[in-house]
Amino acid sequence: MSTTRVFVARLAGCTVFDPAGDRVGKVRDVLVVNRTNDPPRVVGLIVEIPGKRRVFVPIGRVTSIGPGQVITTGLINLRRFEQRGGEVRVIAEILGRKVDFTDGSGEATIEDVAIDEKRQGAWSVSQYFVRRPKTSGSLFAKGPTAFATWREVREKISTEAQSAEHLVASLSDLKPADLANTILELPPERILEVASELPDGRLADALEEMPVDDQVSLLAQIDDERAASVLDQMQPDDAADLVAQLPDDRQEQLLGLMEPEEAEDVRMLLEYEPDTAGGLMTTEPVILSADSTVAEGLALIRKADLPPALGAAVCITLPPYEPPTGKLLGMVHYQRMLRHPPHERLGAILDQSLEPLSAQASAAEVTRILASYDLVSVPVVDDADRLVGVVTVDDILDYLLPDDWRSQDEDEPVRPESVRRSSNG
Structure with missing residues (x-):
């Protein structure tokens, strides 16, 4: 080893x-x-x-x-x-459990577990990394930590479940899709506990990666105010897809509790049929005026929290610059911006060859346009040529894939040359 x-x-x-x-x-x-x-x-x-x-x-x-x-x-x-x-x-099941020190010096919470290899292929738990409770006047913000061997601690005799707070901490570095899968693998009674400990934005990220049935089930167990806060943090199109699955009375309740701007976006998306460009689009593209410069455009698409598909191009419109905007003038793809000096006006380098899609265009038409022109995103306009959103390639993939694609089993072997079916043990 x-x-x-x-x-x-x-x-x-x-x-x-x-x-x-x-x-x-x-x-x-x-x-x-x-x-x-x-x-x-x-x-x-x-x-x-x-x-x-x-x-x-x-x-x-x-x-x-x-x-x-x-x-x-x-x-x-x-x-x-x-x-x-x-x-x-x-x-x-172990991280976050409470233990008592066998020497009578008090209790602690398990924050990590060390495993050691004693001989080839033989591993066992060697130490616990634990945190004691914070004492009055302590300089430690969370209480002092210590290492303890298996013999130095014993699990508290209690029906108390593993601390959801510590489990959430152990999952802090997971990507949203991995976090969603990990949550759904937990026992049903633990899922809500962990969801309650997650920050709103983190729970929103996880919800966006879950199958629809699991989204609805989890949201049904969360009180309205928390649910509205989580919906505020989701991408508008994902939030609209989720809200559309809820009973009408809860839809209105949650929309009324959401931030007005976020609720307005969701309400607009709910007006469109789900298999149209309007139903598939997101209402948060990067939008700038024709007088904005290449430097300004690059600064906006460089933001870390901007999804890559939305950062592939900037939409240029007349004012106002929030959907529905003024008339759409065109788009500028990031590669074109890279080929021009920072002071160049975006209005001078528009790609006007691509016709925007009507919000009523079918999902099949959206797919054809994205595939035919090798696009990452395509703008969507209303009857007055006002920009209302963009459909990205990940939006159309979510639509085309089966509803349960996130949880489907694959029969494809992990590596045909080296993986064999063998007995579990």
């Missing part, structure tokens, strides 16, 4: 490779079993492979664990992982 001690929270999201260097999947958790007189034994990793399927990889088939990566023998059982009696998931 390339290392003998690993902290489990740092393993979350690490890429798993086979011996040839081909990507197998990502680590989602570590599975352990408790023992009476010895520290918990690591039995394997829970790995997400293509198709969003989670499989079990026995620890004996892990040949190397290094910074940001795990190397396996390449022999992966493609059967979906099912947790057995006595097995415990470290990230989902």
Whole structure:
């Protein structure tokens, strides 16, 4: 092994490779079993492979664990992982648990778990990274931390579940799609607890990556004020798609609680049929005047929180500059901006060859335009040629793919040359 001690929270999201260097999947958790007189034994990793399927990889088939990566023998059982009696998931079930120090010095909360390799292929829990409660007058903002061995702590005798706060902290670095998948893998009673601890923006990101049924189910368990705040943080088209699935009375309740500008965008999108350009578009493109410069355009599309598809081009309109805008004059793609000096007026370098789509255009027409002209986005106008939004390639992909594409199983092997179906164990 390339290392003998690993902290489990740092393993979350690490890429798993086979011996040839081909990507197998990502680590989602570590599975352990408790023992009476010895520290918990690591039995394997829970790995997400293509198709969003989670499989079990026995620890004996892990040949190397290094910074940001795990190397396996390449022999992966493609059967979906099912947790057995006595097995415990470290990230989902141990992080955040309360423990007492056996010397009577008080309690603490587990924030990470270290696993050690004692011999080739034999790993066990060696230490807990714990945080004690903050004491009055303490200089520590969250209370002091410490390392404790398995024998130095014991789990508190309590029916209290793992702290959702600590579980959320362990998931803080996951990408939205990975966060959504991790949340949905939790036991049903834990999903709401974790959702309650997530910041509004983070929960909004996760919701956007969930299947519609799971979105509706989760939102149904959240109070109206929180739900409205989360919808405010979502992309307007995603928020509109979700709101459209709710009962009419809750639709109005949530729209009334949302920020007026965000609610207005969602209401506008709800007026269009879902299989039209208006129903597929987002209402937050980058919009500038013809007198704006290349430098101003590049500054706007450089923003870190701007989705890449929206940053591919700038829409140039007459005032006002919020949808529905004044008349659409054209678009300027970022590559064209890169070929002109910073002081150049955007109005002088418009791409006027592309005709905008009517908001009533069919999804098939949108698809044809994007594919025929190799576009990332296409503007959408109303009957008065006012810009109302843009349809991006990811919008049309979401429409074309099956509703359950995020949770579909794939029969495609992870790596045909090296992956065989083998017994789980």
